[in-house]
Amino acid sequence: MSEDEPKYLDIEFWPTGIEDIREFLNGLKEYYAGNDDFIILDEFITKNIAKIRVKAGIEEINHVLELKRVFRIDRPSKPAINIFELMRRDIEDFDITEPPENSVGILIVDSGITSGHPLLRECVGYEENYQNIEDSVSDLVGHGTAVGGNAVYGDIGECINNRRFEPSNILLFSENYVR
Numbered sequence: 001m002s003e004d005e006p007k008y009l010d011i012e013f014w015p016t017g018i019e020d021i022r023e024f025l026n027g028l029k030e031y032y033a034g035n036d037d038f039i040i041l042d043e044f045i046t047k048n049i050a051k052i053r054v055k056a057g058i059e060e061i062n063h064v065l066e067l068k069r070v071f072r073i074d075r076p077s078k079p080a081i082n083i084f085e086l087m088r089r090d091i092e093d094f095d096i097t098e099p100p101e102n103s104v105g106i107l108i109v110d111s112g113i114t115s116g117h118p119l120l121r122e123c124v125g126y127e128e129n130y131q132n133i134e135d136s137v138s139d140l141v142g143h144g145t146a147v148g149g150n151a152v153y154g155d156i157g158e159c160i161n162n163r164r165f166e167p168s169n170i171l172l173f174s175e176n177y178v179r
Helices: 018-032 058-065 083-087 143-153 156-162
Strands: 007-013 040-047 050-056 070-074 103-110 124-129 172-177
Touching: 018 040, 018 050, 050 058, 050 103, 058 083, 103 143, 143 156, 143 172
Parallel strands: 103 172, 124 172
Antiparallel strands: 007 050, 007 070, 040 050
16 A cells, blocks of 8 residues: 555544544544545444544544544454355355353353344343443444354354354353443
């Protein structure tokens, strides 16, 4: 990637409260208004996490790196699974088995688990919500469900290629604790 090419980056900020972060981001947007070398493509803000994805030039990246509120800048992760390829397959095409009766429990402390997910519904033992922003025990973010799927099945790409989802000796318990 050349230096004059724009970079796609995830910028994470120190959590200082939702309103404070929103005010800071509004200032950042005003500062870079009309500058095609710094475009905020997406943002994710909660009480404990504040992250944006940007398309930026090297000069703008160097400027943002100097800001005291910046916790981390990283390249976006690239999934190992082609989601578009997966979407073309019907869930009925896969052999999905139940976990063994003597399964060991594993606690997922994350954004919850979508317990009705067709690959996880037989693997979820109990769910609880310990945060005060949402009332749902279900995963509204998607991260906890992905973590739970990896814990139960291991290499998801291999499961897809083999068309078989066989749970390891694990039963999931979920705590929704994203704040």
